[in-house]
Amino acid sequence: MPQDLTRDLMDLIERGRDRQLRLAVTGLSRAGKTAFLTSLVDQLRHAGLEARLDLLSASRKGRLLGAQRVAQQDLGVPRFPFDQARASLEQDPPCWPEPTRGISELRLKIRYRPSRQAWLRPETVELTLDLFDYPGEWLLDLPLLEHDYLSWSQTQFDEAGPTRRAMLATWEREATQLAPDADADEARLAEISELYASGLRQAREAGFSNLQPGRFLLPGDLRDAPVLQFFPLPGLANWSQERLAALPESSIYASLARRFRYYQEHVVRPFYREHFRRFDRQIVLVDVLGALTAGPERFEDLSQALARLMQSFNYGQRSLFSRLFTPRIDRLAIAATKADHVTPEQHVRLVGLLEALLAEPLKNLKYANIPVKAMSLASIRATEAREVKHQGRITSALKGTSMDGEPLLTFPGEVPTRIPSADFWERQGFNFIAFRPQPSAPGALPHIRMDAALEWLLGDKLE
Ligand SMILES: Nc1nc2c(ncn2[C@@H]2O[C@H](COP(=O)(O)OP(=O)(O)O)[C@@H](O)[C@H]2O)c(=O)[nH]1
Ligand SMILES: [Mg+2]
Incomplete structure (x- = not known):
C-alpha cells in the first residue's frame, strides 16, 4: 500500500523534526476526557485572541498564532465531535457534551512563531497535534x-x-x-x-x-x-x-x-496496537472528587484500576532513534479534574490527594526517570469562587447552578490530603454536586489551569 507507506514516512519525518506530537488523553469513564478535549481545542483555537492562557509561555509572549482542525490521519476513525460538544455547551440552558460511545480522532495544526529567529528558520512553524477520544470502559481492557x-x-x-x-x-x-x-x-x-x-x-x-x-x-x-x-x-x-x-x-x-x-x-x-502504542505524551485525568463522594471501597477500586492501567503504556526517555521508531511517552501529567467543584484554597489539597491515590504508579515513573507533573484543573469551569460571611467569619464558597437550574451557593467540604481514614468516611465525607455549565459567553470556554496543562504537555514544542 504505497499510500500508507508515504503517510508513515511523512509521519517519521515530522516526528524526527519534532513537529508532530501524539497526546494520549487517558482516564476512566466520566473522568472528564471529552470535556478536556473540547476545551483544549477551544482554547487553542482562540489562542492569541480571547483565550486566557497566561501560563502557556508561547501564548503569554504572543507567539502562539492559533490552531486549526485539519484532516486526520486515519480515515476509518470518526472525527471527534467538537462542533456538537461546543453546540451543547451553547444551548440554552447549556448541557455537558454527550458521553462517548466509540472512538474518535482529531488533528490540530498549531501555528506559532519560534522563540528565536535564526537564519534559514521560517518565520512561523506548525506543530501537528494528534488527539483522540474513546470510552474509558475500553481502556480497562x-x-x-x-x-x-x-x-x-x-x-x-x-x-x-x-x-x-x-x-x-x-x-x-x-x-x-x-x-x-x-x-x-x-x-x-x-x-x-x-x-x-x-x-x-x-x-x-x-x-x-x-x-x-x-x-x-x-x-x-x-x-x-x-x-x-x-x-x-x-x-x-x-x-x-x-x-x-x-x-x-x-x-x-x-x-x-x-x-x-x-x-x-x-x-x-x-x-x-492501533491507538495506544504510539504516544509521545500523556495526561491521565482522574475524577478524584467523584471517588471521594462514592466512599472507601470505590476509592480503593479506582486506585487499583489506575495503577493497572498505567502499566499498559510505554514510558521511557526519547533518544533520536526511539523517537523515530518506537515512540514512548517521555513526559506525563496527572490531573484531578473538575476542580471547580471545590473552593480555590482546596486545590493544593486536591493535588495531594491525587498523588496519594496514584502513589504506586508515581513510584514507578520516578524510577524510570519520567518527568511527571501533578495538577488540578477544570476543563470547563462551571462555578465561580465567592467570599461569603458565615457566622461572622469570611469563608469561601462556590456559586453555580444545579443541573435542575437552581442557583446554588455552597461550601462542598474539605478535601483530605491523604487517602482518607475510616473516620473521614464516617464523620465527614464529601458532597459532590453536579453543576450545569455556565451560560455561553463570547470567547473561549472558562477553565482552571488548562494553560498550565498545555504548557507542561506541549510548551517545549512551541519554542
Ligand atoms: N464542573 C465540571 N464538571 C465537569 C468538568 N469536566 C467534566 N465534568 C462533568 O463530568 C461529566 C463527564 O465528563 P466527560 O468529559 O464526558 O467524561 P469522559 O467519560 O471521561 O469523556 C460531564 O458530563 C460533566 O458533568 C469540569 O471541568 N467541570
Ligand atoms: Mg468521553
Missing part, C-alpha cells in the same frame, strides 16, 4: 492482555470487595454450578454471560471502575456477538493447568477460554 483465561478468572475473584461481589451474586450462583469439563451448552453460556454483564453494569452504576471486560459495559458494534459471551469461571482452584489444558474443545472451560482469547486478539489487541 488493556491489562487483560497480560493474562490467560485461567489467571484472569482467578484475579477477577481475588480483587472484588464485598459490595461488588454482592452485585454479581446471581451470576455467581449460576456460574459456580458449571463443571469445567462438562459439555458446553451455547444458550446457557449466553444466559450466564448476560448475568455477568448485568452485574458489571450495576457495579458501574454504583461507582466502581475496575471492571472487565470493558465491552460488556459498552459493546460498540459487538452487541450480542458470541465473542462477548464469556465470564470468569469460579472453582478453578482445584484444577491443575495441565488437566485444564487437556479438556476437549467442547468442554465449558475450553469454550470460555477460546472466547477469551478471541476477545484478546480481535478486540483488545487491535485497539491497543
Whole structure:
C-alpha cells in the first residue's frame, strides 16, 4: 500500500523534526476526557485572541498564532465531535457534551512563531497535534492482555470487595454450578454471560471502575456477538493447568477460554496496537472528587484500576532513534479534574490527594526517570469562587447552578490530603454536586489551569 507507506514516512519525518506530537488523553469513564478535549481545542483555537492562557509561555509572549482542525490521519476513525460538544455547551440552558460511545480522532495544526529567529528558520512553524477520544470502559481492557483465561478468572475473584461481589451474586450462583469439563451448552453460556454483564453494569452504576471486560459495559458494534459471551469461571482452584489444558474443545472451560482469547486478539489487541502504542505524551485525568463522594471501597477500586492501567503504556526517555521508531511517552501529567467543584484554597489539597491515590504508579515513573507533573484543573469551569460571611467569619464558597437550574451557593467540604481514614468516611465525607455549565459567553470556554496543562504537555514544542 504505497499510500500508507508515504503517510508513515511523512509521519517519521515530522516526528524526527519534532513537529508532530501524539497526546494520549487517558482516564476512566466520566473522568472528564471529552470535556478536556473540547476545551483544549477551544482554547487553542482562540489562542492569541480571547483565550486566557497566561501560563502557556508561547501564548503569554504572543507567539502562539492559533490552531486549526485539519484532516486526520486515519480515515476509518470518526472525527471527534467538537462542533456538537461546543453546540451543547451553547444551548440554552447549556448541557455537558454527550458521553462517548466509540472512538474518535482529531488533528490540530498549531501555528506559532519560534522563540528565536535564526537564519534559514521560517518565520512561523506548525506543530501537528494528534488527539483522540474513546470510552474509558475500553481502556480497562488493556491489562487483560497480560493474562490467560485461567489467571484472569482467578484475579477477577481475588480483587472484588464485598459490595461488588454482592452485585454479581446471581451470576455467581449460576456460574459456580458449571463443571469445567462438562459439555458446553451455547444458550446457557449466553444466559450466564448476560448475568455477568448485568452485574458489571450495576457495579458501574454504583461507582466502581475496575471492571472487565470493558465491552460488556459498552459493546460498540459487538452487541450480542458470541465473542462477548464469556465470564470468569469460579472453582478453578482445584484444577491443575495441565488437566485444564487437556479438556476437549467442547468442554465449558475450553469454550470460555477460546472466547477469551478471541476477545484478546480481535478486540483488545487491535485497539491497543492501533491507538495506544504510539504516544509521545500523556495526561491521565482522574475524577478524584467523584471517588471521594462514592466512599472507601470505590476509592480503593479506582486506585487499583489506575495503577493497572498505567502499566499498559510505554514510558521511557526519547533518544533520536526511539523517537523515530518506537515512540514512548517521555513526559506525563496527572490531573484531578473538575476542580471547580471545590473552593480555590482546596486545590493544593486536591493535588495531594491525587498523588496519594496514584502513589504506586508515581513510584514507578520516578524510577524510570519520567518527568511527571501533578495538577488540578477544570476543563470547563462551571462555578465561580465567592467570599461569603458565615457566622461572622469570611469563608469561601462556590456559586453555580444545579443541573435542575437552581442557583446554588455552597461550601462542598474539605478535601483530605491523604487517602482518607475510616473516620473521614464516617464523620465527614464529601458532597459532590453536579453543576450545569455556565451560560455561553463570547470567547473561549472558562477553565482552571488548562494553560498550565498545555504548557507542561506541549510548551517545549512551541519554542
Ligand atoms: N464542573 C465540571 N464538571 C465537569 C468538568 N469536566 C467534566 N465534568 C462533568 O463530568 C461529566 C463527564 O465528563 P466527560 O468529559 O464526558 O467524561 P469522559 O467519560 O471521561 O469523556 C460531564 O458530563 C460533566 O458533568 C469540569 O471541568 N467541570
Ligand atoms: Mg468521553
